[in-house]
Amino acid sequence: MKTVKKKSVRLSQDTYPVHYKISVRPDFQTFTFEGAETIEIVLKKQTSEITLHAVELEIKSASLIQGKTEQKPKILFNKKLETATFKFAKPIQKGKAELQLSFTGVLNDKMRGFYRSRYEINGKEKWIATTQFEAVDARRAFPCFDEPVFKAKFEVTLIVPKDMEAISNTLPNKTAIDTNCKTVTFLPTPPMSTYLLAFIVGELEYIETKTKEGVLVRVFTTPGKKKQAQFALDVAVKTLSFYSKYFGIVYPLPVLDMIAIPDFAAGAMENWGAVTYRESALLVDENLSSLANKQWVALVIAHELAHQWFGNLVTMEWWTHLWLNEGFASFMEYLAVDSIFPSWEMWVQFTALENGSALRLDGLKNTHPIEVLVSDPSEINEIFDSVSYSKGASVLRMLSEYLGAETFRKGLSQYLKKYKYGNATTVDLWTSLEIVSKKPVRKIMDKWTSRPGYPVLTVMENENKVTVTQKRFFSNRIVAKKSNDSTLWNVPFSIVQKKIDLKEKYLLSGKTLFINKNGLFIKVNSGECSFIRVKYSSDLLQQLEVPIQKKKLSAVDRLGIIRDAFALSEAGEISIPQVLNLVKSFKEEEDYAVWIEIASYLRQIAQLISDENFLPEYEKYCREIFAISAQKVGWDKKKGEKHTDSLLRPLVLMSIGSYGDKKTIERAILLFKKIEKGERVDPELRSVIFNLAAENGDEKIFNTLIELYKKETLQQEKDRIGRALGAFKDKKILSMTLEFSLSGHVRSQSVIPMIAAVWGNPKGRSLAWRFVKKNWKTLHKRFAGGHLLARLLESADAFVTEKEAADLEQFFKKNPLPEASRTVAQSLEQIRSNTVWLTTDRESLKSFLTNA
Ligand code: BES
Ligand code: ZN
Numbered sequence: 001m002k003t004v005k006k007k008s009v010r011l012s013q014d015t016y017p018v019h020y021k022i023s024v025r026p027d028f029q030t031f032t033f034e035g036a037e038t039i040e041i042v043l044k045k046q047t048s049e050i051t052l053h054a055v056e057l058e059i060k061s062a063s064l065i066q067g068k069t070e071q072k073p074k075i076l077f078n079k080k081l082e083t084a085t086f087k088f089a090k091p092i093q094k095g096k097a098e099l100q101l102s103f104t105g106v107l108n109d110k111m112r113g114f115y116r117s118r119y120e121i122n123g124k125e126k127w128i129a130t131t132q133f134e135a136v137d138a139r140r141a142f143p144c145f146d147e148p149v150f151k152a153k154f155e156v157t158l159i160v161p162k163d164m165e166a167i168s169n170t171l172p173n174k175t176a177i178d179t180n181c182k183t184v185t186f187l188p189t190p191p192m193s194t195y196l197l198a199f200i201v202g203e204l205e206y207i208e209t210k211t212k213e214g215v216l217v218r219v220f221t222t223p224g225k226k227k228q229a230q231f232a233l234d235v236a237v238k239t240l241s242f243y244s245k246y247f248g249i250v251y252p253l254p255v256l257d258m259i260a261i262p263d264f265a266a267g268a269m270e271n272w273g274a275v276t277y278r279e280s281a282l283l284v285d286e287n288l289s290s291l292a293n294k295q296w297v298a299l300v301i302a303h304e305l306a307h308q309w310f311g312n313l314v315t316m317e318w319w320t321h322l323w324l325n326e327g328f329a330s331f332m333e334y335l336a337v338d339s340i341f342p343s344w345e346m347w348v349q350f351t352a353l354e355n356g357s358a359l360r361l362d363g364l365k366n367t368h369p370i371e372v373l374v375s376d377p378s379e380i381n382e383i384f385d386s387v388s389y390s391k392g393a394s395v396l397r398m399l400s401e402y403l404g405a406e407t408f409r410k411g412l413s414q415y416l417k418k419y420k421y422g423n424a425t426t427v428d429l430w431t432s433l434e435i436v437s438k439k440p441v442r443k444i445m446d447k448w449t450s451r452p453g454y455p456v457l458t459v460m461e462n463e464n465k466v467t468v469t470q471k472r473f474f475s476n477r478i479v480a481k482k483s484n485d486s487t488l489w490n491v492p493f494s495i496v497q498k499k500i501d502l503k504e505k506y507l508l509s510g511k512t513l514f515i516n517k518n519g520l521f522i523k524v525n526s527g528e529c530s531f532i533r534v535k536y537s538s539d540l541l542q543q544l545e546v547p548i549q550k551k552k553l554s555a556v557d558r559l560g561i562i563r564d565a566f567a568l569s570e571a572g573e574i575s576i577p578q579v580l581n582l583v584k585s586f587k588e589e590e591d592y593a594v595w596i597e598i599a600s601y602l603r604q605i606a607q608l609i610s611d612e613n614f615l616p617e618y619e620k621y622c623r624e625i626f627a628i629s630a631q632k633v634g635w636d637k638k639k640g641e642k643h644t645d646s647l648l649r650p651l652v653l654m655s656i657g658s659y660g661d662k663k664t665i666e667r668a669i670l671l672f673k674k675i676e677k678g679e680r681v682d683p684e685l686r687s688v689i690f691n692l693a694a695e696n697g698d699e700k701i702f703n704t705l706i707e708l709y710k711k712e713t714l715q716q717e718k719d720r721i722g723r724a725l726g727a728f729k730d731k732k733i734l735s736m737t738l739e740f741s742l743s744g745h746v747r748s749q750s751v752i753p754m755i756a757a758v759w760g761n762p763k764g765r766s767l768a769w770r771f772v773k774k775n776w777k778t779l780h781k782r783f784a785g786g787h788l789l790a791r792l793l794e795s796a797d798a799f800v801t802e803k804e805a806a807d808l809e810q811f812f813k814k815n816p817l818p819e820a821s822r823t824v825a826q827s828l829e830q831i832r833s834n835t836v837w838l839t840t841d842r843e844s845l846k847s848f849l850t851n852a
Contacts (some may be wrong), residue, residue: 009081010052010147010318011376014044014629017145019188023157024114024142026129026201031107033129035142037154039099047072048091048097051141054084054144056113057105064745066097082139082377101143111748113140114788115264119222121384122527128202130261130276130423130805131795133267135319135378135384138194148315149423149740151191159183160201166202167220171255189272190252191421193315194330198271200259211237212760213244215251220285222257228283228714232258235298239305239339247309248413249420256308258282258301262715263747267302270307270329277304279715279748290683291646293716295344299333302340307401314416319380323370323449324426326384327392327681330354330401332509333394345593350397351528351556352593356563356600358390359533360783362453363475363567365483365534366825370395370449378818381787395448401529402492403437403443411436444490444507448531451487456533456568457508459524461540466515466522470508473533476833477840479573491573496526498553503527507760521547528560535568541582548585555591561587562594566601569841570833576841577606577848587628592644592651595629607657607798608838609845610762617849619659626656636666637682650688657692668692676704686717690724702733722750726757726764733766738771750780752792758797767794767810776815790820797830800838805831 013229026033041050050064054077064071064086075085097715107116107129117128119216130142139722158166163184164173170187189197205226208218217236219229221782236258240600253273266277281300282292310332311325334354338346361367374380381388400408411433414422415715426449427442434441448454458471459466472487474480484646491508503526515522521543524534536544544561546682547553555563569579588597602622609615630802633649637821657664672693675681681689693701702725709721725737740746761767772779772792783789796808811825 001381011053011145011150012622014764015047015050016044017041017152019155020142020144020151020216021155021570022142023159024199025159026114026127028107028116028127028161033107033114033141034102034104034105034643036102036224037100037142039101041099042096043092043094043097045094046091048089049085049087051083051085051090052143053082053136054103054143054752055082056108057103059084060102060104061100064088064092064097065100066092066095070769073344074476080231082136082842083375089171093430095850097128103140103143109604109748110142110782111263111265112829113137115212116202117202117638118816119262120143123412126203126260128200128220130200130202130259131198131271131273132265132276133197134195134269136195137381138197141199142572143196146194148193148195148319149317151193151423153191154189154197154716155184155186156199157183157187158199158201159823163203164201165204165220166207167198167204167257167259167274167563169196169198169271170253171216177194181352187254189640190314192272192372196270196272196312197291198269198274198358200261200274200276204259206257207233209233209237211251213241213250213251215240216255218255218257219282220257222260222262222280225260225279225283229260231250231284232282232297232301233296235301235340236305239302239336241307242336242339242840243305243309243332246409247416249313249416251308252313253308256305256561258304260531265788268304270304270311272308272312277570282720283715284334284713285716287680288683288714289716290650290686291643291788293649293652293683295337295643296342298337298350302336303329303333306336309416313421314419316643317425319374319383320371321425322380322383323388323392324424326339326388329798330389330393331396342472343644348591348593349596349644350393351559352392352596354728354826355394355397355528355531356597358394359532359563360475360568361386361826362391363473363533363571364826364829365474365476365479366822366829367452368822369452370431376818377785378821381819382787382790382822385785385790390529391577391697392679395445398448398492398530399433399441399445399529403433403439403441407437408433410610420649428558435598443490447489452535453485453487454531455487455489455491456535456564457491457493458535459522459526459540460537461517461522462829464517465516466540466595468508468515468524469511470532471511473571474565474722475567475570475835476572476829477830478832478836481569491530491532493530493532494526495522496522496553497522500547500554500557521563523547523553523557526557527554528556533564533567534560535573538578540561541565541574541578547584547587549588554595558586558589558591559594559597563597563601566597566604570837572837572840576845580848583625583669584803587625589629590632590648591756593646595648595651598625599651602655606836607762607840611800612846614846614849618845622659623661626652626659626661627718630656630664635685637684646684650684653685654691655851657688657696657810663696665696669696672701675708687720687723690720691727694727697728697733699733699736700732702728702736706740719750719753722746723757726759726761729765734758734761735771737764738768742778744773749788752783752788756792756795760798762798765795769804780815780817784817785819787819789817790823793817793820793823793827796824797826797834799827800834802832802835804834 024035076085156168160166166184171751184507204220206220257802260279260282267281268277306329310328316324416431430442455470458469472485494503494505565579758764
């Protein structure tokens with residue numbers, strides 16, 4: 001937590017923009033652009049200087065017009081603050097004025113600001129010019145008041161080569177064509193923040209339709225790929241209608257364009273009316289995309305479209321409230337996909353995917369509160385993490401459960417209506433929900449967003465009286481011992497005992513609460529709707545074994561019990577043999593989400609003991625855990641099987657195969673040969689096949705994978721192959737993968753995941769870290785300033801020795817990377833947790849495994 005309060009770097013709000021007229025002309029020969037703009041501003045008081053944001057732009061001319069006077073200011077740049085200050089000889093009076101600027105900039109290859117993306121058509125190189133402005137990169141495309149609070153209308157003109165499409169946030173108003181250029185002027189936007197503006201220029205093709213409310217929806221791709229856009233179009237149309245109805249507010253623009261961009265730093269970006277995506281998050285090939293790919297596409301679309309209301313219509317006042325954007329969109333995406341694909345069991349998946357990942361990250365001391373003071377760009381970039389996204393979504397889920405879904409919806413709708421075209425803060429949202437629900441929402445939610453971490457509820461029984469006590473949970477036992485954090489949360493939660501369809505609701509507002517026990521078992525946090533962990537006494541935990549085995553408890557409840565047990569064993573609160581025994585109750589488990597959590601915690605332990613001599617015994621134990629399930633799912637799709645069963649198959653086969661199951665490996669290698677020969681192989685199985693072939697493969701397999709990678713045009717398939725390239729066991733081959741990642745055959749956006757794949761492989765982790773150190777300059781030059789390097793450094797949490805921790809720490813002392821400083825601190829904390837965990841539990845784990 002940062003305690004020193006930093007000097008504010010925000011612009012003065014005494015001068016603010018109301019209307020921008022911008023024209024931009026990208027040049028595809030020189031990779032530069034020329035721009036001109038007129039900003040209508042309002043001055044609340046007289047001033048002799050105006051400051052706005054500009055980075056890596058050359059301002060060619062500037063003049064300020066007020067009434068009949070025109071002034072040419074002096075311009076001073078501040079590189080650190082990323083601003084340009086215009087100084088005037090004579091003061092500008094209170095009231096309206098017009099700032100006219102012309103400027104040039106570079107169409108960069110860094111996937112931020114106004115940048116270029118490359119693709120090929122029949123071996124010919126082609127370019128798209130596109131934008132990525134969030135969080136603070138609009139200032140790289142045009143001088144502007146680049147803070148979310150400065151909402152203004154934008155009238156954009158794009159001057160582009162005649163054969164290219166020009167896309168911005170609204171529809172074209174007029175288009176003028178001359179011999180080789182096209183000038184497209186777009187309708188003015190509603191008042192909006194700079195980070196949501198977009199320009200996209202390129203040879204693109206598209207498909208289109210209309211929603212039942214009459215909104216035009218289009219999906220753009222590079223030439224030849226529009227047939228992969230149909231699924232996205234269908235989902236977008238349904239999602240748009242869903243939200244219009246849910247929020248009770250029609251989509252405020254005449255068009256929703258969605259554009260697949262070959263080079264793209266994030267997954268997608270919610271620019272108002274012109275949402276951009278990386279190809280793998282938008283395009284679906286009916287023959288080659290897997291159901292997991294499809295589900296991801298649906299979730300990303302639903303996420304970005306939620307932002308059209310939550311974020312775009314109502315925007316956070318400052319980045320401190322980023323979670324109002326991201327937490328919400330991460331919650332809403334499940335709601336929307338669940339309504340479109342009710343059989344996909346999205347809320348069960350939510351428990352593992354969002355809730356689960358947030359509980360992990362937020363169990364570290366080096367987490368941050370959902371609302372966090374941020375000022376400079378690196379601090380802002382740093383908070384696009386699981387706390388803002390997944391914890392944000394999880395606490396909303398908890399609140400929705402507490403208030404009831406319909407009350408929650410009404411509150412949201414009221415909030416959006418009240419603040420539309422404006423900005424809001426967290427308290428504004430709580431207030432709307434409080435008014436609608438008549439419940440103390442602000443009081444209940446306060447600690448969840450203002451404090452880091454979450455509580456673990458300790459549950460103990462004494463003669464049919466159960467006590468529930470809260471304290472902050474830390475996954476790192478050393479941290480836990482030293483901590484004197486005495487935060488008490490208001491915890492709404494429910495329990496089941498006796499009848500599993502009967503929930504008893506409670507609100508824990510002090511340290512302790514008493515409950516009457518009236519059944520054979522008690523499961524706290526039923527439905528896993530609250531953002532907590534639960535620690536049972538040994539007896540109470542044991543009483544849950546039968547309900548787990550007999551599936552007397554729901555899938556999410558089973559999931560909650562086992563993941564908390566794993567986390568508590570890392571924290572030193574229960575013994576590791578106790579957990580591994582409990583896992584045995586899950587041998588007949590059939591639910592996908594439960595298996596996600598089990599597989600991932602078992603993997604974490606495998607990472608922890610990867611250099612121990614009892615690893616083979618552990619692998620045998622894991623094979624036994626997965627055996628029944630592997631038998632059940634088999635290799636072939638069953639007729640009419642449910643969605644999550646299809647997702648379960650690759651998870652289970654991959655796990656048992658990775659732990660060395662011979663039959664599974666043989667089958668995978670056989671199928672790999674089929675792929676090699678170009679025969680059709682089920683897309684659901686391809687990642688298992690690639691990975692197991694690599695894990696057990698030699699240089700020949702490596703070369704085959706490289707060939708497949710190079711010639712593949714579907715990004716999702718490329719990503720699968722790319723990850724498998726990190727799975728080899730031979731260090732020489734892993735080095736070749738690392739070299740390949742920077743060879744120019746791999747798009748920028750895929751470089752980091754490829755290195756991370758090697759890093760996540762116990763055989764490759766030292767190698768990957770050495771490679772990163774050796775190529776630091778290159779990596780820094782290519783990726784610094786965004787969030788990709790932070791993603792890479794998350795991989796460091798798999799190290800297990802103090803020596804590795806110290807090395808990492810040293811390196812970043814010498815080579816500071818501000819946008820990843822928290823990630824590095826988190827990884828260091830995790831490594832040190834691993835170290836104590838391993839030293840303390842090594843012997844008990846070993847004897848458990850060797851005597852089993
Ligand atoms: N607003 C973000 C895009 C973004 C991320 C901009 C980081 C700047 C920095 C967008 O809405 C988003 O959250 N995209 C996610 C996908 C989503 C389904 C979780 C992403 O890019 O990972
Ligand atoms: Zn988002």
